[in-house]
Amino acid sequence: xxxxxxxxxxxxxxxxxxxxxxxxxxxxxxxxxxxxxxxxxxxxxxxxxxxxxxxxxxxxxxxxxxxxxxxxxxxxxxxxxxxxxxxxxxxxxxxxxxxxxxxxxxxxxxxxxxxxxxxxxxxxxxxxxxxxxxxxxxxxxxxxxxxxxxxxxxxxxxxxxxxxxxxxxxxxxxxxxxxxxxxxxxxxxxxxxxxxxxxxxxxxxxxxxxxxxxxxxxxxxxxxxxxxxxxxxxxxxxxxxxxxxxxxxxxxxxxxxxxxxxxxxxxxxxxxxxxxxxxxxxxxxxxxxxxxxxxxxxxxxxxxxxxxxxxxxxxxxxxxxxxxxxxxxxxxxxxxxxxxxxxxxxxxxxxxxxxxxxxxxxxxxxxxxxxxxxxxxxxxxxxxxxxxxxxxxxxxxxxxxxxxxxxxxxxxxxxxxxxxxxxxxxxxxxxxxxxxxxxxxxxxxxxxxxxxxxxxxxxxxxxxxxxxxxxxxx
Amino acid sequence: xxxxxxxxxxxxxxxxxxxxxxxxxxxxxxxxxxxxxxxxxxxxxxxxxxxxxxxxxxxxxxxxxxxxxxxxxxxxxxxxxxxxxxxxxxxxxxxxxxxxxxxxxxxxxxxxxxxxxxxxxxxxxxxxxxxxxxxxxxxxxxxxxxxxxxxxxxxxxxxxxxxxxxxxxxxxxxxxxxxxxxxxxxxxxxxxxxxxxxxxxxxxxxxxxx
Numbered sequence: 001x002x003x004x005x006x007x008x009x010x011x012x013x014x015x016x017x018x019x020x021x022x023x024x025x026x027x028x029x030x031x032x033x034x035x036x037x038x039x040x041x042x043x044x045x046x047x048x049x050x051x052x053x054x055x056x057x058x059x060x061x062x063x064x065x066x067x068x069x070x071x072x073x074x075x076x077x078x079x080x081x082x083x084x085x086x087x088x089x090x091x092x093x094x095x096x097x098x099x100x101x102x103x104x105x106x107x108x109x110x111x112x113x114x115x116x117x118x119x120x121x122x123x124x125x126x127x128x129x130x131x132x133x134x135x136x137x138x139x140x141x142x143x144x145x146x147x148x149x150x151x152x153x154x155x156x157x158x159x160x161x162x163x164x165x166x167x168x169x170x171x172x173x174x175x176x177x178x179x180x181x182x183x184x185x186x187x188x189x190x191x192x193x194x195x196x197x198x199x200x201x202x203x204x205x206x207x208x209x210x211x212x213x214x215x216x217x218x219x220x221x222x223x224x225x226x227x228x229x230x231x232x233x234x235x236x237x238x239x240x241x242x243x244x245x246x247x248x249x250x251x252x253x254x255x256x257x258x259x260x261x262x263x264x265x266x267x268x269x270x271x272x273x274x275x276x277x278x279x280x281x282x283x284x285x286x287x288x289x290x291x292x293x294x295x296x297x298x299x300x301x302x303x304x305x306x307x308x309x310x311x312x313x314x315x316x317x318x319x320x321x322x323x324x325x326x327x328x329x330x331x332x333x334x335x336x337x338x339x340x341x342x343x344x345x346x347x348x349x350x351x352x353x354x355x356x357x358x359x360x361x362x363x364x365x366x367x368x369x370x371x372x373x374x375x376x377x378x379x380x381x382x383x384x385x386x387x388x389x390x391x392x393x394x395x396x397x398x399x400x401x402x403x404x405x406x407x408x409x410x411x412x413x414x415x416x417x418x419x420x421x422x423x424x425x426x427x428x429x430x431x432x433x434x435x436x437x438x439x440x441x442x443x444x445x446x447x448x449x450x451x452x453x454x455x456x457x458x459x460x461x462x463x464x465x466x467x468x469x470x471x472x473x474x
Numbered sequence: 475x476x477x478x479x480x481x482x483x484x485x486x487x488x489x490x491x492x493x494x495x496x497x498x499x500x501x502x503x504x505x506x507x508x509x510x511x512x513x514x515x516x517x518x519x520x521x522x523x524x525x526x527x528x529x530x531x532x533x534x535x536x537x538x539x540x541x542x543x544x545x546x547x548x549x550x551x552x553x554x555x556x557x558x559x560x561x562x563x564x565x566x567x568x569x570x571x572x573x574x575x576x577x578x579x580x581x582x583x584x585x586x587x588x589x590x591x592x593x594x595x596x597x598x599x600x601x602x603x604x605x606x607x608x609x610x611x612x613x614x615x616x617x618x619x620x621x622x623x624x625x626x627x628x629x630x631x632x633x634x635x636x637x638x639x640x641x642x643x644x645x646x647x648x649x650x651x652x653x654x655x656x657x658x659x660x661x662x663x664x665x666x667x668x669x670x671x672x673x674x675x676x677x678x679x680x681x682x683x684x
Binding site: 023026027030031043044047048051055058060061062063064065066067068069072076077083084085089133134135136139152153154155158159162180181183184185187188191192195210211212220221222223225226228229230240245246247248249250251252254255262264265266267268269270271272273274275276277278280281282283284292294298299301302 | 669
């Protein structure tokens with residue numbers, strides 16, 4: 001059967017991909033343990049989360065004022081600010097800036113908005129070469145793949161795969177790259193040349209501060225700063241909903257960002273950039289440009305999905321998601337994977353298949369538990385399931401199963417009789433072993449674990465017996 | 475046909491515009507900030523028993539190498555640390571660098587970079603420099619970064635740094651908050667120090683005596 005490639009097909013491919021599973025196993029529960037350790041080390045952690053959520057709420061509540069004030073301050077500082085309604089407009093703006101400044105080689109710090117707008121492909125098509133500088137982004141650039149995680153883009157790559165990519169891409173002769181240090185040292189040497197020779201640097205921004213027209217950039221590698229400060233022109237690709245009022249507000253978000261993402265108290269380099277080099281600065285770029293993307297965020301604003309705009313892009317939700325942990329990020333076929341991507345992708349891109357993503361969840365709720373700004377992700381996914389049902393209706397078999405259940409659920413006596421019959425049959429069929437190693441149509445379960453057979457009586461009937469013995473229910 | 479800016483602004487105004495606010499943008503912004511408690515709410519976080527001790531613990535966690543000396547001893551401490559290796563000294567560092575192998579080079583040829591911190595933040599073990607005092611590339615292009623930090627400039631929290639050191643109306647192009655040497659975990663989540671920024675960070679805490 002020629003099945004269309006959708007999430008279910010990609011998820012199955014991901015489960016069967018031994019290299020991917022090996023990479024995911026290496027990640028394991030590492031992020032979960034680190035985040036927990038960071039949260040436990042901080043007696044005020046819950047208060048910090050509340051403070052970060054309050055900042056995001058307050059920022060959106062009067063975004064009209066903060067956005068205009070931010071623009072004013074950027075311009076006062078000598079910077080330029082551009083607006084893009086769509087990814088295409090963003091690409092055009094960035095390419096125009098590069099061309100008019102004669103930029104042929106540009107260094108890039110990681111920008112999820114840049115990924116969202118498919119910026120690199122557009123730059124290449126326009127004859128401009130982007131050099132990714134974040135090690136994870138560099139690895140996937142060599143592999144010609146999209147990122148699979150918003151913080152650790154090459155999470156899906158094993159060490160062996162990375163070594164092969166480096167050996168193929170860097171003509172440096174015989175050398176031993178089996179140690180992580182050797183790999184990182186090689187990347188450092190190769191990319192250092194690029195930092196020094198780039199015509200222009202493009203980064204993202206973690207936060208935008210209205211009070212001072214500042215963009216905040218958080219990295220561990222230092223690549224963001226080298227991209228922002230060395231070339232003559234610095235372009236920031238970001239979105240208008242990142243604006244927050246003050247530097248104190250930024251501090252509230254900074255407090256929970258790294259702790260939630262990697263368990264660090266702070267990213268090694270947390271930098272605040274405002275405008276180009278002025279008379280009082282010792283160095284800096286001659287030009288500073290911020291490109292603000294909309295791409296339907298202005299539709300999300302004021303809607304029942306507005307809380308999704310609170311997201312600070314820490315990645316904690318996907319780190320804790322059992323679905324993400326099993327299939328990785330590429331199965332989502334989206335720039336933003338995992339729980340936050342399951343909400344954002346249908347909202348920003350809105351293709352019918354995107355509505356598979358909020359369905360790829362058991363609503364275990366771990367994502368909401370760990371979200372530093374307490375976004376109610378399962379609630380938003382549930383809302384999207386309703387919206388998606390009209391765009392991508394469920395299959396006939398799914399509809400039949402749900403309506404049969406609906407019928408039975410309204411007839412409790414028949415429901416109980418049928419389930420009682422089913423449990424007694426299963427118990428009889430399992431026999432002495434009391435478990436099923438295989439079950440017709442139950443392969444999705446029994447391929448991986450045994451199914452214990454129902455034992456004895458149902459809770460309901462035991463309860464009835466107990467309470468009637470005591471002389472009456474309740 | 476309205477521009478992208480006009481369209482986006484119109485949509486944002488439709489959803490978040492507040493007619494009760496003053497028309498003047500500066501006044502509206504100031505009013506909103508005053509209404510919030512963002513300037514002071516950090517004070518409800520736990521107080522550090524000893525801000526310097528907190529800084530020492532946090533900065534050691536992130537692999538920063540700590541040294542201590544008095545102002546009088548600083549020259550000896552620098553010589554002990556740097557020896558005859560080449561060093562790039564950030565202009566306006568105003569440090570006793572006589573006898574050191576100074577290279578006036580901004581592009582990473584020297585082994586060491588030497589700079590004066592503006593301040594430090596205890597809660598995360600972070601030193602802070604800004605572009606008025608230190609060229610940005612000095613913080614990133616050298617293998618071993620040495621930062622001299624007067625102990626009286628260590629504050630507890632980010633908000634304390636902003637409020638005591640950087641007035642909002644004073645333009646500063648770049649403020650760098652640095653917590654340890656550079657690192658990456660992009661290869662199998664194994665942390666490796668020495669990514670693109672310095673491989674080592676040494677902080678010399680200058681105590682007030684002498």
